[in-house]
Amino acid sequence: MTYYTVAEHLFGVKSDENMTSLMANYRPFFTDDVTGAEELFTLTVLQGGPISYTEEWRQEDEGQETICGHTGQDEPLFEFRWAGCTAGWLVCTPGYRNGTLYLSGFQTKAALDNALMIMFAMASACTGTVLFHAAAVSLDGHGYMFLGKSGTGKSTHARLWLEHIPGTELMNDDNPAVRIKDGTAVVYGTPWSGKTPCYRNVSAPLGGIVLLSQAPYNRIVPLTGIGAYAAIVPSISGKRWDPKIADGLHDTEDKIAGTVTVWHLDCLPDADAAHLCKDTIAL
Amino acid sequence: MKIKKGFVLRTVCGENVIVGEGLDAINFGRMLSLNETAAWLWKQAQQQGDFTAQSLTDALCSEYEVTPEQALTDVKETMDNWSKLGVIE
Numbered sequence: 001m002t003y004y005t006v007a008e009h010l011f012g013v014k015s016d017e018n019m020t021s022l023m024a025n026y027r028p029f030f031t032d033d034v035t036g037a038e039e040l041f042t043l044t045v046l047q048g049g050p051i052s053y054t055e056e057w058r059q060e061d062e063g064q065e066t067i068c069g070h071t072g073q074d075e076p077l078f079e080f081r082w083a084g085c086t087a088g089w090l091v092c093t094p095g096y097r098n099g100t101l102y103l104s105g106f107q108t109k110a111a112l113d114n115a116l117m118i119m120f121a122m123a124s125a126c127t128g129t130v131l132f133h134a135a136a137v138s139l140d141g142h143g144y145m146f147l148g149k150s151g152t153g154k155s156t157h158a159r160l161w162l163e164h165i166p167g168t169e170l171m172n173d174d175n176p177a178v179r180i181k182d183g184t185a186v187v188y189g190t191p192w193s194g195k196t197p198c199y200r201n202v203s204a205p206l207g208g209i210v211l212l213s214q215a216p217y218n219r220i221v222p223l224t225g226i227g228a229y230a231a232i233v234p235s236i237s238g239k240r241w242d243p244k245i246a247d248g249l250h251d252t253e254d255k256i257a258g259t260v261t262v263w264h265l266d267c268l269p270d271a272d273a274a275h276l277c278k279d280t281i282a283l
Numbered sequence: 284m285k286i287k288k289g290f291v292l293r294t295v296c297g298e299n300v301i302v303g304e305g306l307d308a309i310n311f312g313r314m315l316s317l318n319e320t321a322a323w324l325w326k327q328a329q330q331q332g333d334f335t336a337q338s339l340t341d342a343l344c345s346e347y348e349v350t351p352e353q354a355l356t357d358v359k360e361t362m363d364n365w366s367k368l369g370v371i372e
């Protein structure tokens with residue numbers, strides 16, 4: 001078993017040695033002293049499948065399809081497909097403490113990353129932790145997250161901060177985690193960062209969240225209450241038809257909406273957008 | 284009438300909202316904000332399972348100081364709104 005720590009959650013991965021070369025993005029999160037620590041979950045990686053199951057729901061995004069369902073023993077199951085071909089099946093124990101990933105041999109790396117993201121999101125849902133679909137930067141000791149639908153320009157806006165605002169660093173470009181620690185929201189880098197190889201084991205108190213929309217001008221307005229909540233919920237992955245997961249996510253989302261300033265930025269992909277945003281939101 | 288499967292009442296920053304969380308409701312894609320009375324009626328509707336304008340009106344009258352006529356008007360207005368938005372059937 002190899003151990004990793006993400007957002008201060010320990011998890012273990014059991015696989016054969018060939019897999020290690022595919023897990024470079026996890027190296028910054030490697031943890032060797034695990035005495036006394038309890039893992040959030042463990043994942044065992046095997047070659048195998050197909051696994052039969054009953055489908056509940058499917059989601060398609062950029063040629064990648066995730067099908068959720070359950071096995072005959074009522075274990076949660078996720079199948080990962082690319083261009084219609086199955087990369088693997090993830091079978092979880094109820095409560096998401098243990099998972100087994102059966103690899104087909106196609107798209108092994110992507111299946112492994114997806115399986116670990118799902119295990120992490122599900123197992124941590126009731127611990128005040130959420131995995132966002134966002135880009136995150138840090139500046140002067142605080143983290144800032146940019147949200148928006150695919151193609152809105154989250155990464156572009158983060159890059160504009162890096163280019164035009166001295167001192168800005170990229171924390172994560174696709175899937176940062178946020179965890180409520182003693183009533184404060186903290187943003188963490190993770191091993192999952194989309195197409196940008198930015199796998200940093202860093203964290204910062206979350207200073208602001210910005211929902212982006214494309215527009216022919218730059219304008220920023222604050223969102224509060226339900227507006228803030230409605231802005232962040234669509235950017236958090238989870239299986240909301242599982243009532244326990246839904247309750248856990250809601251608690252965290254409500255706390256984030258109530259404690260972190262949330263903004264809506266209509267913007268062009270230009271330096272002015274980054275300056276306006278930073279001048280308005282930075283603590 | 285019944286509350287459609289998958290719709291739940293949540294408290295968001297101290298306010299009551301209906302959100303779609305179940306498999307049949309996941310594509311609802313919006314949130315419905317409820318005032319105190321509407322939230323109370325939603326909880327009643329949930330408890331009753333199968334409810335009518337009359338059954339909610341009776342419950343409202345037994346809990347609050349309100350005339351049956353006023354209660355029925357409020358309940359009907361609330362239920363119309365829910366029907367239009369498709370959160371009850």
